[in-house]
Amino acid sequence: xxxxxxxxxxxxxxxxxxxxxxxxxxxxxxxxxxxxxxxxxxxxxxxxxxxxxxxxxxxxxxxxxxxxxxxxxxxxxxxxxxxxxxxxxxxxxxxxxxxxxxxxxxxxxxxxxxxxxxxxxxxxxxxxxxxxxxxxxxxxxxxxxxxxxxxxxxxxxxxxxxxxxxxxxxxxxxxxxxxxxxxxxxxxxxxxxxxxxxxxxxxxxxxxxxxxxxxxxxxxxxxxxxxxxxxxxxxxxxxxxxxxxxxxxxxxxxxxxxxxxxxxxxxxxxxxxxxxxxxxxxxxxxxxxxxxxxxxxxxxxxxxxxxxxxxxxxxxxxxxxxxxxxxxxxxxxxxxxxxxxxxxxxxx
Numbered sequence: 001x002x003x004x005x006x007x008x009x010x011x012x013x014x015x016x017x018x019x020x021x022x023x024x025x026x027x028x029x030x031x032x033x034x035x036x037x038x039x040x041x042x043x044x045x046x047x048x049x050x051x052x053x054x055x056x057x058x059x060x061x062x063x064x065x066x067x068x069x070x071x072x073x074x075x076x077x078x079x080x081x082x083x084x085x086x087x088x089x090x091x092x093x094x095x096x097x098x099x100x101x102x103x104x105x106x107x108x109x110x111x112x113x114x115x116x117x118x119x120x121x122x123x124x125x126x127x128x129x130x131x132x133x134x135x136x137x138x139x140x141x142x143x144x145x146x147x148x149x150x151x152x153x154x155x156x157x158x159x160x161x162x163x164x165x166x167x168x169x170x171x172x173x174x175x176x177x178x179x180x181x182x183x184x185x186x187x188x189x190x191x192x193x194x195x196x197x198x199x200x201x202x203x204x205x206x207x208x209x210x211x212x213x214x215x216x217x218x219x220x221x222x223x224x225x226x227x228x229x230x231x232x233x234x235x236x237x238x239x240x241x242x243x244x245x246x247x248x249x250x251x252x253x254x255x256x257x258x259x260x261x262x263x264x265x266x267x268x269x270x271x272x273x274x275x276x277x278x279x280x281x282x283x284x285x286x287x288x289x290x291x292x293x294x295x296x297x298x299x300x301x302x303x304x305x306x307x308x309x310x311x312x313x314x315x316x317x318x319x320x321x322x323x324x325x326x327x328x329x330x331x332x333x334x335x336x337x338x339x340x341x342x343x344x345x346x347x348x
Contacts, residue, residue, distance in 0.1 A: 002079035003071050004029065005161070006228025007063070008168070008221050009085035011056075011149040013046030017063055018217035020225035021070055022233065027260065028200030029233050031226055032074060033213040040216060041066045047145045048136045051126045056152035064156040078161035082232035084224060085150025087165050087248045089116045095329050099165070099243030099251040104332070106242070108170045109346050111143055112309040112330045119148065144309050154248075164245075164252045168227040171195075171253055174240075188220040191227070193267040198254065199230045200262040230254070306347045307331060317348060 001023055008018040019041050022031045034040075042062030049055045071078055090097045092115045096104075103110050114122060122141045129139060139145065154163055168191075172178040175194040180187045192202070192211065202208045214222040231239070231252050238258045243250035303316035307330030311323050324343035325336035333339045 001076050003074075003076035004079055004229045004233035005067060005081040006166070006225045006230070006232055007081065007083045007085075007153065008217065008224040008228065009083060009146060009150045009153060010217070010221070011044040011047065011050040011059070011146045013044060015044050016216035017041040017044065017059075018215050018221040018225040019063065019067065020215050020222070020229040021067070021074075021076070022226070022229040023076065024233065026200075028203075028262070029226075029230055030201050031214045031229065032070070033210055034070065034215050035213045035222075037070075039066065039069060044149070046136065047139050047142055048126075048130055050145050050148050051123050051130075053148075053152075056149050057156075059149055060152035060156035063153055064160060067157070068160065080232040081157050081161050081163045082166040082228035082252065083150060083154060083157075083163055084166055084168055084228050085153070086113045086147055087154040087163060088151060089114060089119055089147075090249075091115060092117055096332075097243070098247075098249045100330075101332070102242035103167070103170060103251065104346070106170070106173075107346075108167075108173050109306065110167065110170075111306060113147060114141075114144060114309060118310070123148075140312055141304055141309065143304050164232065165248070165250065166228045166231045167251050167253075168224040170242075170251065171227050171231065174253055174256060182220040182223070183218075188223040189267060192223045193264065195227060195230055197261050197264050198256065198259045199226075199233075203262065203264060234259075305330070307343060320344075320348065 006020040090113045177191045177194045240253040240255040303313045305311040307328045324340045331339045
């Protein structure tokens, strides 16, 4: 039997990588309930250690071992693996990846993927920051460091099964459920309910009760992993592909108009427990206008540009207009005023 696998890439310290492994039953995508299994995916090592290639290689090897062992245990063959991260850095001559430019046209914001040479500078800058006593929470380019783990995971898994890149936030946009951040209230359940119309799971109250058992991680991580596995399970003609698959510069989304649907009961939000009570995590912090979670004052006062991923705003969004007009490499226009308009529409 074929297995469809979704990976919500995380390198967070002391957090296991959320991995959903699913099978098809009567055209329904049903996840194995692995959260309480004896064998679990590896823990992330945190942004600081992710700057070192050997740590990423070991992390990716652990993820590969986990997937292969679980599939062997359940007599499954990995058919496709969907990874919620870029598979490769952008090319050195690109201002922005093809897939990211396609997302721009869809008015879906995402973080820019650096090139290999840019990542070399990011790694060196990060190591210097730590060597000089800088705090990990203030690592430069912190929102892109996880991509290094994603690259290693792809290299480890590309010979296990076909690997594709997915972006659960973009999937939620297509489903019309991205109006609120996934960590707030019951938004993860709302996104899963929208998916269930097409994936066929969960349908019953009993199945809804097992959402927490899909895999490791918070509930929104489990839903993102299942979302990735859902995209992995779709046939080629059911994919909306943004970018160039031949160069691994493509993001796969569902082509909703080609999919069969299931009769799904309305979501009873009165019976769903708020996420912070399910996971034991504190209630989510407010989301600022750019879609970033303002967890601490330091995030607002030390933020990487969401357009180019290179400039560090010491006090966001002060100075955004000058950066957008002349420096941000994540914008398409060459006219300074048009560049500012583009930046403001996407990120402010």
